Amino acid sequence: MRRVLLFLLLLLATLQGAARAQPAPDEAAYREVFSIAALGAPNPSLSLAAAFGLAYRGMVANTAFALARDAEGRAAWGYVGGAADPAQAEAAALERCRRSLGPLQAECRVLASNASRPGGPAVPLAEGGIGPFRWAPLLLHRGPQAARGVLVWGHGYGGPDRDNRNRPTPPFVTLLNDNGWDVLRFDRHPGDDGLYASLPRLVGGLPALREAGYGRILLGGQSRGGWQAIMAASERPDLVDAVIATAPAAHGEWTRGNNLGAAIDDFQRLLAGLPEGPAWPWCYSRATTTTPTPGAAPPCWRPAGASAKRQPWRSGPSRRCAAMPQRAKLRFTLDYAGCLLSLVQAPEAAAPRGLRRAACGGG
Numbered sequence: 001m002r003r004v005l006l007f008l009l010l011l012l013a014t015l016q017g018a019a020r021a022q023p024a025p026d027e028a029a030y031r032e033v034f035s036i037a038a039l040g041a042p043n044p045s046l047s048l049a050a051a052f053g054l055a056y057r058g059m060v061a062n063t064a065f066a067l068a069r070d071a072e073g074r075a076a077w078g079y080v081g082g083a084a085d086p087a088q089a090e091a092a093a094l095e096r097c098r099r100s101l102g103p104l105q106a107e108c109r110v111l112a113s114n115a116s117r118p119g120g121p122a123v124p125l126a127e128g129g130i131g132p133f134r135w136a137p138l139l140l141h142r143g144p145q146a147a148r149g150v151l152v153w154g155h156g157y158g159g160p161d162r163d164n165r166n167r168p169t170p171p172f173v174t175l176l177n178d179n180g181w182d183v184l185r186f187d188r189h190p191g192d193d194g195l196y197a198s199l200p201r202l203v204g205g206l207p208a209l210r211e212a213g214y215g216r217i218l219l220g221g222q223s224r225g226g227w228q229a230i231m232a233a234s235e236r237p238d239l240v241d242a243v244i245a246t247a248p249a250a251h252g253e254w255t256r257g258n259n260l261g262a263a264i265d266d267f268q269r270l271l272a273g274l275p276e277g278p279a280w281p282w283c284y285s286r287a288t289t290t291t292p293t294p295g296a297a298p299p300c301w302r303p304a305g306a307s308a309k310r311q312p313w314r315s316g317p318s319r320r321c322a323a324m325p326q327r328a329k330l331r332f333t334l335d336y337a338g339c340l341l342s343l344v345q346a347p348e349a350a351a352p353r354g355l356r357r358a359a360c361g362g363g
Helices: 002-015 025-033 046-058 086-099 171-178 195-212 224-235 257-272 329-345
Strands: 064-069 075-080 109-113 133-135 149-154 181-186 217-222 242-246 282-285 302-304 307-309
Touching: 046 064, 046 075, 046 109, 046 171, 046 329, 064 086, 075 086, 086 109, 149 171, 149 195, 149 224, 171 181, 171 329, 181 195, 195 217, 195 224, 217 224, 224 242, 224 257, 242 329
Parallel strands: 149 181, 149 217, 217 242, 242 282
Antiparallel strands: 064 075, 064 109, 133 181
16 A cells, blocks of 8 residues: 555656756646646546556557546546547547446546547657657657666567557656666567567667667667567677566467476577676566465566576565566556666665665656
């Protein structure tokens, strides 16, 4: 419960613009669009605030968010991204909202469409990109001089017939954006997304980020995107400051164990390529249960010496692994967003100062 309250306070502060005492004019307008006030009174639930303030902002255009609230504050909502045009996005969001009404006596309305809301302020979508990467359209783009650094996020792979280029970035990426990180997407055509076909584009695009002026570069991704992030960091550790990989995979369906041995061997070799030393952070989350199964592969691995070795489950802090198993996207963000922020931007402790009981650094 304490963790939930801390996270809600963090989210409310972020959406109300408290993350920076004097935001730039463009950032102030952006935060007004996605503010708590935009959701109406009384104050919304954590789920609604997170859906609009975190998850929706990870969508790609065309987008829409529809909302229904009654006088007591009960709510239903629906949102979409990647529609063919704004009109289809609004229609689909309204339909999803109406399907979630249940007994709620309220009318669904379009709250936001393509990062603006009817009758309210608007902010331009982030367009263009750097090299093979494009800006996450609804996230705030500060530029290399104002941002802490940049995160390149890669989606998963669903086969040659499934296009994931419109898949949203997860909510914890939005929190990284709120804390000063620009976000680029590494989107790949499904017909040209063989592991060793798209990897050279990812690695080859990294120097352009340094040339653009970004002092710190994070790589992240889900499934295939997470696996490629580790591969790229192993190949060019001089250009990558940290890796965030959620359920990294490149060996087919996890429910079919025929490739498990090869996957473990390949994953260990990947980790062996990452730099040694406590200051180089990486994290790996596994989409399974929260409690480790005795004898099973642990959800966090770290390199040891010249080869990667599986380490026991660690409940304490680790600069190399801050994220544990992924559950629902909001629950994962609720539990581990603070860990990820600590992983990529908290300074190293000068000396041990007592016993830390929590797994990561504060809410």
